[in-house]
Amino acid sequence: MAAKETLVMKFGGTSVGSADALVKAAQIVKDARAEYSRVVVITSAMSGVTNLLLDSASRAANGSVESLPAAESTLREKHFSAADSLIKDESLRESTKREIDSLIRALVDLCKAIAVLGEASPRAMDAVASLGERMSVRLLEAVIASAVIKSKAIESTAFIITNAHYQNAHPDFKITTEKTRAVLNPLLDEGIVVVTTGFIGATPEGGITTLGRGGSDYSAAIIGSVLPANDVWIWTDVDGVMTTDPRIVPSARTLPEITYSEIAELAYYGAKVLHPKTIRPVVDAGIGLRICNTFNPSHPGTRLIANTPFDSKARNGPQIVKAVTAIRSQRLITIEGRGMLGVPGVAARAFGAVASTKTSVPLITQASSEQSICFAVPSEAAEQVINALQNVFADEIKDEDIDRVWMTEDVSIITVVGVGMRHTPGVSGLVFTQLGDSDINIFAIAQGSSEVSISMVVDAADTESAVKALHGLIVASSKV
Ligand code: ADP
Ligand code: ASP
Ligand code: MG
Numbered sequence: 080m081a082a083k084e085t086l087v088m089k090f091g092g093t094s095v096g097s098a099d100a101l102v103k104a105a106q107i108v109k110d111a112r113a114e115y116s117r118v119v120v121i122t123s124a125m126s127g128v129t130n131l132l133l134d135s136a137s138r139a140a141n142g143s144v145e146s147l148p149a150a151e152s153t154l155r156e157k158h159f160s161a162a163d164s165l166i167k168d169e170s171l172r173e174s175t176k177r178e179i180d181s182l183i184r185a186l187v188d189l190c191k192a193i194a195v196l197g198e199a200s201p202r203a204m205d206a207v208a209s210l211g212e213r214m215s216v217r218l219l220e221a222v223i224a225s226a227v228i229k230s231k232a233i234e235s236t237a238f239i240i241t242n243a244h245y246q247n248a249h250p251d252f253k254i255t256t257e258k259t260r261a262v263l264n265p266l267l268d269e270g271i272v273v274v275t276t277g278f279i280g281a282t283p284e285g286g287i288t289t290l291g292r293g294g295s296d297y298s299a300a301i302i303g304s305v306l307p308a309n310d311v312w313i314w315t316d317v318d319g320v321m322t323t324d325p326r327i328v329p330s331a332r333t334l335p336e337i338t339y340s341e342i343a344e345l346a347y348y349g350a351k352v353l354h355p356k357t358i359r360p361v362v363d364a365g366i367g368l369r370i371c372n373t374f375n376p377s378h379p380g381t382r383l384i385a386n387t388p389f390d391s392k393a394r395n396g397p398q399i400v401k402a403v404t405a406i407r408s409q410r411l412i413t414i415e416g417r418g419m420l421g422v423p424g425v426a427a428r429a430f431g432a433v434a435s436t437k438t439s440v441p442l443i444t445q446a447s448s449e450q451s452i453c454f455a456v457p458s459e460a461a462e463q464v465i466n467a468l469q470n471v472f473a474d475e476i477k478d479e480d481i482d483r484v485w486m487t488e489d490v491s492i493i494t495v496v497g498v499g500m501r502h503t504p505g506v507s508g509l510v511f512t513q514l515g516d517s518d519i520n521i522f523a524i525a526q527g528s529s530e531v532s533i534s535m536v537v538d539a540a541d542t543e544s545a546v547k548a549l550h551g552l553i554v555a556s557s558k559v
Contacts, residue, residue: 124211239280319381418480
């Protein structure tokens with residue numbers, strides 16, 4: 080009898096991205112099955128597939144279907160080469176390939192329909208985006224079955240029920256709990272490993288929805304919290320959550336432990352390693368979360384821990400600034416005018432206008448003089464936000480109470496994170512000096528209300544040097 084009961088494991092795109100990776104993933108499932116009696120495996124699409132699908136749909140919306148044959152053959156080659164080398168049983172191999180092939184043909188049909196209409200609705204985009212996980216789930220299940228593990232593939236549309244907010248759907252936890260338990264428990268109780276799709280769900284009427292880009296992590300948290308599972312493990316392509324993105328600073332180190340509030344800030348401010356929505360369901364349900372490397376499975380990775388009281392003796396330790404992260408492709412929007420001084424409701428109207436464009440605002444600063452409000456929005460939404468602001472403040476602009484509403488070129492938000500910052504005076508000074516010494520100009524600053532993070536807005540061109548400079552601070556403080 081296995082010592083622990085239920086484990087949910089999610090494999091990211093690179094972790095199922097090739098025959099080599101799939102073999103590693105299947106071995107990880109086998110090892111986990113020896114430790115846990117009930118195992119759910121969640122898969123992303125193979126790496127690059129979701130981008131390729133969405134790109135095909137966007138081109139189709141612009142009337143271009145010329146690239147479809149190339150997309151089809153890329154998808155066939157990617158999935159079939161892995162199937163051919165890993166699925167030994169001929170009938171399983173052929174049926175798996177047939178199912179994947181029919182999903183590839185569904186892509187072609189959807190894109191042709193989109194091209195005829197000349198536009199892709201969010202619902203159509205989700206129907207296209209879902210195909211990646213619907214293909215990979217069949218492949219991974221067959222590979223797991225080939226490793227002689229009793230398993231079954233089920234699409235999560237059968238039990239993750241969401242609202243109709245296509246491309247960023249929100250689960251209905253009540254129905255999802257009932258359905259997930261009803262569909263998965265009988266299989267899990269028989270010792271069958273359930274292999275399911277990340278990223279996707281369905282409306283009560285059966286429309287396929289997605290949970291937002293990178294949403295397979297969130298799927299793992301949803302399924303883990305509603306079963307509930309004892310543990311959720313996120314398998315990715317790096318050794319856990321690191322001091323920064325190792326693509327920017329190759330010497331970045333793994334953080335063996337990270338608190339809820341630190342990971343929340345890191346994920347929110349751009350650390351792609353974990354989708355920001357993953358944290359809350361896992362924390363609320365008191366589930367153990369671990370992030371680990373499919374390509375280095377013996378490495379313990381990062382474990383999420385409860386927010387612990389700060390140890391003041393460790394004041395100069397590495398935990399003051401623990402990690403640094405960046406969100407690129409943002410614009411800073413400023414509303415300014417002396418007529419705004421003391422006028423109630425300006426901020427409310429401004430953010431109401433932003434909300435009407437369905438844009439979320441990652442950072443806000445307000446000068447104490449109340450003569451300006453400044454906030455960041457994703458670059459692709461900036462134009463629309465400016466228009467909405469100009470509309471809502473049309474009278475004030477005419478009366479010159481508001482002088483101008485303007486935006487910068489592309490900027491990045493750089494964030495340093497660490498629970499120790501709350502108790503340590505002078506951290507902002509250190510951070511700003513570090514950037515100043517590297518000749519990096521700071522456009523705006525914000526400190527999270529939890530005081531676990533400080534964010535700075537810098538020019539897009541300074542992104543990497545800012546991250547490197549601030550990472551230097553972590554290295555320096557850990558040597559004290
Ligand atoms: P997956 O496909 O497994 O979900 P992602 O590409 O979404 O993987 O996330 C993993 C990537 O996140 C890493 O390859 C790394 O480049 C990037 N990353 C960004 N910030 C961090 C960080 N602080 N720690 C670890 N990885 C990070
Ligand atoms: N395949 C989806 C994406 O690329 C979801 C995920 O991988 O988490 O966004
Ligand atoms: Mg991811």
